[in-house]
Amino acid sequence: MARIYNFSAGPSMLPEPVLQQAQQEMLDWRGSGMSVMEMSHRGPHFMAIAEQMKNDLIELLAVPANYRVLFLQAGASAQFAMIPQNILNGKTKACYVNTGAWSTAAIKEAGKYCEVQVAASGESTAFTTIPAYADWRVDPAAAYLHYTSNETIHGVEFNDIPDAGDLPLVCDMSSNILSRRVDIGHYGLIYAGAQKNMGPSGVTVVIVRDDLVGLEAKNTPAVFSYAQQAKADSMLNTPATYNWYLLGLTLQWLKGEGGVVAIEQRNIRKANKLYQAIDDSSLYRNPVDPACRSRMNVPFVLADATLDKAFLEQAEQQGLSTLAGHRSVGGMRASIYNAMPEAGVEALIEFMAEFERTH
Numbered sequence: 001m002a003r004i005y006n007f008s009a010g011p012s013m014l015p016e017p018v019l020q021q022a023q024q025e026m027l028d029w030r031g032s033g034m035s036v037m038e039m040s041h042r043g044p045h046f047m048a049i050a051e052q053m054k055n056d057l058i059e060l061l062a063v064p065a066n067y068r069v070l071f072l073q074a075g076a077s078a079q080f081a082m083i084p085q086n087i088l089n090g091k092t093k094a095c096y097v098n099t100g101a102w103s104t105a106a107i108k109e110a111g112k113y114c115e116v117q118v119a120a121s122g123e124s125t126a127f128t129t130i131p132a133y134a135d136w137r138v139d140p141a142a143a144y145l146h147y148t149s150n151e152t153i154h155g156v157e158f159n160d161i162p163d164a165g166d167l168p169l170v171c172d173m174s175s176n177i178l179s180r181r182v183d184i185g186h187y188g189l190i191y192a193g194a195q196k197n198m199g200p201s202g203v204t205v206v207i208v209r210d211d212l213v214g215l216e217a218k219n220t221p222a223v224f225s226y227a228q229q230a231k232a233d234s235m236l237n238t239p240a241t242y243n244w245y246l247l248g249l250t251l252q253w254l255k256g257e258g259g260v261v262a263i264e265q266r267n268i269r270k271a272n273k274l275y276q277a278i279d280d281s282s283l284y285r286n287p288v289d290p291a292c293r294s295r296m297n298v299p300f301v302l303a304d305a306t307l308d309k310a311f312l313e314q315a316e317q318q319g320l321s322t323l324a325g326h327r328s329v330g331g332m333r334a335s336i337y338n339a340m341p342e343a344g345v346e347a348l349i350e351f352m353a354e355f356e357r358t359h
């Protein structure tokens, strides 16, 4: 059976060697006589898997020693609530930058716990730009400043790290973690769902600086407490064991590819090629300011929207799958995370050129 190029925004493609290794180890993980799915999370086999996975993530992201690395459940969406629950620390306000649908979701959830000051918003340009830093209004009395480093739906990505002054900087890195180098030391907290660049859904990585651990509101449920999860090494409740294992295999694969430095170069090449093809065509258009175009999610529209259906159907026939844009914005979107090979992007570009020629 031929595998397709899957441009889904997440869950998304996994590296083929990861799937193959999981297949090989499915019934008998390295002589243990059982599948990883069947192991006790407290047993020596799984403890070894968990430790290796965590150490690999720390190595790949160069996480400084004064950060806790947690592997939690309920998605990045749970973090929208857990962050204010855990780090408001008695303050009544938090600042959020709104660069698209995911920032908007984070803002809505945080509003249940505190006053949200929108420090800057790209809404007036339909989220095709990142507001200039000089125009951001950050309240130094707020508990933290939150932003989304890559907007998965709108295809807007930060190319540098905003200055939060003395406030802890909090970042939703769900759709670009491990795709580019980033200095974790600038952050108070970062979080990311696994299902784009790290593995299957069901695990959320939270990397939180020590001084922000232990500040949770009194009524915070135990499983939502960074302090309690850190103390229990993310095993306060039964973890998503198989997903941790697959996350670990994906990290091993990334290390084998040369780590974040090497994958970043590949991601730059992939994105540049695709944007160039879009910009050179008269049928396709990407609406995002070139200064903040995402390397991970490339939205584009066809000049004649009546061709959308034919485009998607014909792409599917060529093994180029899940190219429809998010239902809230329409058009097309190619998600080209770490596991999307360059050949997949090249196949898409070739198809797009051929479609333009024939329509």
Ligand SMILES: Cc1ncc(COP(=O)(O)O)c(C=O)c1O
Pocket: 009, 010, 074, 075, 076, 077, 078, 102, 148, 150, 151, 152, 153, 172, 173, 174, 175, 193, 194
């Ligand atoms: C940037 C971003 N943040 C948050 C989420 C929500 O993640 P989850 O579905 O894991 O809660 C997504 C999902 O696509 C996302 O792309």
